[in-house]
Amino acid sequence: xxxxxxxxxxxxxxxxxxxxxxxREERLARLxxxxxxxxxxxxxxRAWLEEYHPDYQLEGRRTLGVGPSKGMETPVELADLLExxxxxxxxxxxxxxxxxxxxxxxxxxxVLIIGGGGAGMAxxxxxxxxxxxxxxxxxxxxxxxxxxxxxxxxxAADQECDSPVQHFLDVLGGGHFTNDPDMVEALVTDxxxxxxxxxxxxxxxxxxxxxRMKTRHGGGTSRKRLHSCGDVTGLExxxxxxxxxxxxxxxxxxxxxxxxxxxxxxxxxxxxxLERIPxxxxxxxxxxxxxxxxxxxxxxxxxxxxxxNHYGATADGLAIAYRAGLPLRDIQSCQYHPTGxxxxxxxxxxxxxxxxxxxxxxxxxxxxxxxxxxxEPRDVTTATIIRECSEYDNGVETPGGxxxxxxxxxxxELLHGRGTIEREFPGRFKEFIGKGFDIRKWxxxxxxxxxxxxGGVVTGTxxxxxxxxxxxxxxxxxxxxxxxxxxxxxxxxILVFGRRAGEGAARFAAEFGAGGKPGLSHLDAxxxxxxxxxxxxxxxxxxxxxxxxxxxxx
Amino acid sequence: MDRADHVSILYxxxxxxxxxxxxxxxxxxxxxxGFVRGVGCRxxxxxxxxxxxxxxxxxxxxxxLMCQEPVQAEMEILPLPYFPQKKVRHSLDLPEGExxxxxxxxxxxxxxxxxxxxxxxxxxPVGIDVMGYVGxxxxxxxxxxxxxxxxxVQCQACALRCPGQIPQPxxxxxxxxxxxxxxxxxxxxxxxxxxKNRKEDIHAVIGRLRRMKPVEIQALYQRREIEPQNAPPxxxxxxxxxxxxxx
Numbered sequence: 119x120x121x122x123x124x125x126x127x128x129x130x131x132x133x134x135x136x137x138x139x140x141x142r143e144e145r146l147a148r149l150x151x152x153x154x155x156x157x158x159x160x161x162x163x164r165a166w167l168e169e170y171h172p173d174y175q176l177e178g179r180r181t182l183g184v185g186p187s188k189g190m191e192t193p194v195e196l197a198d199l200l201e202x203x204x205x206x207x208x209x210x211x212x213x214x215x216x217x218x219x220x221x222x223x224x225x226x227x228x229v230l231i232i233g234g235g236g237a238g239m240a241x242x243x244x245x246x247x248x249x250x251x252x253x254x255x256x257x258x259x260x261x262x263x264x265x266x267x268x269x270x271x272x273x274a275a276d277q278e279c280d281s282p283v284q285h286f287l288d289v290l291g292g293g294h295f296t297n298d299p300d301m302v303e304a305l306v307t308d309x310x311x312x313x314x315x316x317x318x319x320x321x322x323x324x325x326x327x328x329x330r331m332k333t334r335h336g337g338g339t340s341r342k343r344l345h346s347c348g349d350v351t352g353l354e355x356x357x358x359x360x361x362x363x364x365x366x367x368x369x370x371x372x373x374x375x376x377x378x379x380x381x382x383x384x385x386x387x388x389x390x391x392l393e394r395i396p397x398x399x400x401x402x403x404x405x406x407x408x409x410x411x412x413x414x415x416x417x418x419x420x421x422x423x424x425x426x427n428h429y430g431a432t433a434d435g436l437a438i439a440y441r442a443g444l445p446l447r448d449i450q451s452c453q454y455h456p457t458g459x460x461x462x463x464x465x466x467x468x469x470x471x472x473x474x475x476x477x478x479x480x481x482x483x484x485x486x487x488x489x490x491x492x493x494e495p496r497d498v499t500t501a502t503i504i505r506e507c508s509e510y511d512n513g514v515e516t517p518g519g520x521x522x523x524x525x526x527x528x529x530x531e532l533l534h535g536r537g538t539i540e541r542e543f544p545g546r547f548k549e550f551i552g553k554g555f556d557i558r559k560w561x562x563x564x565x566x567x568x569x570x571x572x573g574g575v576v577t578g579t580x581x582x583x584x585x586x587x588x589x590x591x592x593x594x595x596x597x598x599x600x601x602x603x604x605x606x607x608x609x610x611x612i613l614v615f616g617r618r619a620g621e622g623a624a625r626f627a628a629e630f631g632a633g634g635k636p637g638l639s640h641l642d643a644x645x646x647x648x649x650x651x652x653x654x655x656x657x658x659x660x661x662x663x664x665x666x667x668x669x670x671x672x
Numbered sequence: 673m674d675r676a677d678h679v680s681i682l683y684x685x686x687x688x689x690x691x692x693x694x695x696x697x698x699x700x701x702x703x704x705x706g707f708v709r710g711v712g713c714r715x716x717x718x719x720x721x722x723x724x725x726x727x728x729x730x731x732x733x734x735x736x737l738m739c740q741e742p743v744q745a746e747m748e749i750l751p752l753p754y755f756p757q758k759k760v761r762h763s764l765d766l767p768e769g770e771x772x773x774x775x776x777x778x779x780x781x782x783x784x785x786x787x788x789x790x791x792x793x794x795x796x797p798v799g800i801d802v803m804g805y806v807g808x809x810x811x812x813x814x815x816x817x818x819x820x821x822x823x824x825v826q827c828q829a830c831a832l833r834c835p836g837q838i839p840q841p842x843x844x845x846x847x848x849x850x851x852x853x854x855x856x857x858x859x860x861x862x863x864x865x866x867x868k869n870r871k872e873d874i875h876a877v878i879g880r881l882r883r884m885k886p887v888e889i890q891a892l893y894q895r896r897e898i899e900p901q902n903a904p905p906x907x908x909x910x911x912x913x914x915x916x917x918x919x
Contacts, residue, residue: 152900160894259720262712276865279899279909281916283877291893299882307874310865317859320764320852322818329857330905340896342903350823353717357826357845358852365761373709396708428713464695464742468715478901545823548799549716549740666698669706 126554131461131563134514137486138524138561145480145488146532155480155491163294163498170501170508173451173601178421184647186445193420196449199433200440202659203648204641207400208378208391212638212645219380219636223389223404225371227253228627229620230390230405232376232435235263236352236609237592237616238411239359244620245409246366250627254368255392255403257375257430257662261356264413264428264570264593265612268352269471269545270336271344272316272613273606274309277333280341282306289607292338292495293572293600296448301598304579305607308614313345315613319358322347324542334476336605337456338495344606349471349543352609374401375434375662378641379408379442379588382634387587389636395662396672404636406627407587409619410435411612414571414593415452417664424467425568426458434660435594439575441644444583447596448573453603456481456499458567460522462553467567470525470546472496472605477542478533482524482561483512497602500566507565514563522563531558570608572599581619585640587633589623591615679745682728690743697721697738710753716740719827722797725749735795735829755828758782758839762846764853772850773812780843783809785836792830792840798823802830802840809843814851817844861906872917 127135148154158166168174180197182190192200203209211218229245231238234256246252254260275285285306290297313331317323324332324346333342347354373395380389380402387408392401412435416427425431440446457474459465475481475492481499483489483506490502503523507513513521531538539558540547550557573596581589592612599607662672678689683700690699697711712720716737726733728746738751760779766772777783783806792802801820808817821844830840881889897910910916 160890258709258712262718262720266717267713267715276859276862278861278864278906279916280865281877282869282874283881283915283917284896286878286881287889287893287896287915290889291896295886295890303875303878303882307869307878310862310869313859313862314866317862318853320849322822322848322852322856323859325856325859326905329859330861331859333905335899335901341899342905348822350717353825354822358849361845361849364759365763426715428715428718429711464698464740544819545717545798548823552799663706663708665706667702668704669701670704672706672708 127560128517130517131514134484135524135561137484138482138526141486142526142529142532146529149478149533155488157491158494158498166501166505167497170505171497172421172454173497179450184651184653185440185644186443187440187449190446191450193450193452195418195420196415196433198657199418199437199659199661201648201651201653202437202657203653203655204441205377205393205658207393207398211391211400212641219402223402225253225401225403227251227403228406229409229623230255230403231409231411232390233263233411233413234260234370235411235413235592235612236265236356236359237612237619238409239356239363240613240616241409241411241591241620241623242363242368243359243366244617245624246363246368248621248624250624252368253371253403253405255371255374255376255390257373257395257434259372260370261360262428262430263356264416264431266353266356267426267428267469268609269349269469270473270476271346271351271606272609273336273339273343273604274313274345274610275306275341275343276310276313276331277341277343280343282309284341285309285343288339289604292604293602295600297600298597300579305598305611305614309610312610312613316355316358319362321358322354324348334473335493336472336476337493337499338604344473344476346473348545349473350545355609375660376412376438377660378638379438380636380638381442381640382636383639384634385585385640386633387585388633404632406630406632407589407623409623410439410575410588410590410594411592411616411619412594416568416570419664420452420568423454423568424458426455426467426469427568429663432661432664434662436574437659439583439590442585442640443644444575444585446574447576448601449596451572451601452568453496453570453572454500454566455569456496456503456566457525457564459562460520460565461516461563463516463518466520469567470562470564473542474525474527474530477530477538479530480526482526484514485512495602495604503566516563520565522565524561525564526561527557528559528561570603572596572601572603579618580622581615582622587626587630589619591619679743681743681746682748684749684751692743694743695739696723696736696741696743696749699743710751711739714739717825719825720753722752722827722829723749724752724829735797735827737797737827740797752828752832755832757828757831757842759842760846764849766854772814772854776809776814776843776847776850779846780839782836782838783843785838786810787836789835791833795829795833797827797829798825800824805844806838806840809847814847814855818848818851821848868917877915877917
């Protein structure tokens, strides 16, 4: 690989980086004595969050005036998507629905899964193993998702000092006791067997020679419960799931995002309308059960925050579910990952996994001083970083004019020995060293980045939504994490609820068959509301892909 | 070139002036070239935005990910969104008397065609020694091959240029799966945890927590004993063991 010198630290940043170097020995000595920066009390957590976390600010928010969650506040970028007209091709189907939809569908299957990420793929495997014919329709390629970008790990209570009950308590506290306890209970009790399932699929966990899993802390955990595959945990999970799904004969329709659900006269989901991109023509798919696994909203860039998310994370599923009458919860709640890359700018917003902090890397201000315990829940850490940079003016300014704080990665090797960084973070290490930047020697500048949609479509523990025949799993859903997710619970969630959705959908398909005539009557009430609210007809959803530079929308 | 902060490149046969200091992807988007296919995660792990490029007047050409590679003057860029690589659909079963190594080579006998030209390793945009792991698979060193290929993003550049027509990324995937399934010991502590969970009524204990008043459960949360960072695996236990169901 060519070494590109432009990615090493410029002189203006080196000065502060040297201060980090200077304080490192003393910080190390404190750590070795077992002294850590104090954890905040619950009341301090609340105070920092209310004052500095973007979720708690009124700016950039709007109250929904249309649809099943009317009165709920959401970021304006999302409100524009929820209070929007269907795309032109769907509207023409709607106006002409008897003719086109009465014809033979373009494709027929038992279980149709919208989205080819981790939740969708886990659902596909489970449904196929239950004997259903399974089709995945995906906007980009199968596997293209936030799942593959998950670096740090997956939580599950498997250690001697741990139990699903202890995990339950951590999840609730991390979510500030706003989670749906039924969903949390399902998540934590399925945890250990999910690890075993992955092991049997050939997943390469980080293990000791005996086969014992290596575990570590994540923000907000009371036990070391985080299992990883280097720093490409999500990628490894995705590769393994995808291989299994292919083996089981799951078929995929790629570059075909869903743009609308199809329902019968009883209000049951019986299929979807897909759009072939970029050409724009529609494809009508009939299915006995549908699973929504479309992921989250990071690429909506609320308040211009950079994002760690995949290109396709544009909340398509939320828009589709919302106008089908499904209520959303906690949708105003975004997770800003505390350590997105702030420099170099080409990597702005991309992730520096929490595993770095799990192994001891500290967050420092421009003087090289600690200002937060390195394993607070994510939203709390994010709020304190924003405070440190805005209120106290202790951030480091990059040449591009963005603020950052240091993530002192080199500290890891002083704690755990030489070679740890290369071994534990093979992905990030190779990526940075390829650009001439050695993360074993230099700290990296970080700033919070839009990372995860905490809320979403409401489901039961069986992943069923309020609409018969429609299931949902993964980031598109809400309730498990309440208002804040802990690290490692997203990968667990997509597998636990993906599998439950696959099982439920296969059972539903076998029990209830094809259903009635496919139509779009579920849109009647919503379109009426849009008209009354005088929503501009130019405003349509889903958007499918974000728009950058001078690129025109799809 | 007209503007100092712009460079001239050739993308997919067309000449463009793009802003310098950007990745190839964001430079092209900046001037209005949008992507539906050929772009994925934008974070360097999905391999969707693979391109081959050569700087005019130079002989050597390179593979890169558009979302990672800075744009350079006089780049000639060929997008490579898809490559028809051989992929075997197989289970992870291991018939009696066969080794994982035998299975992998059986599914991908092409790995024996490596002529050690090294083009794959030279091209790999994420710095993997592809030729190295092909040799490891050949020699039955599945563990070594698994970890050398571990950060592969399936961009296909290696397979594209291989004179032996070896589908390296897919052979590596099969090697990793067989290694993980058959050669890595299962986690015994996990087996014990699963047994314990079957015996104990977890839902009853969680139910007790769920019936607590908010102040009670918050107090319980704040009293959590935190496993020390440096505790050796499987040794530390909390003083209060009710929540971990040990009395």
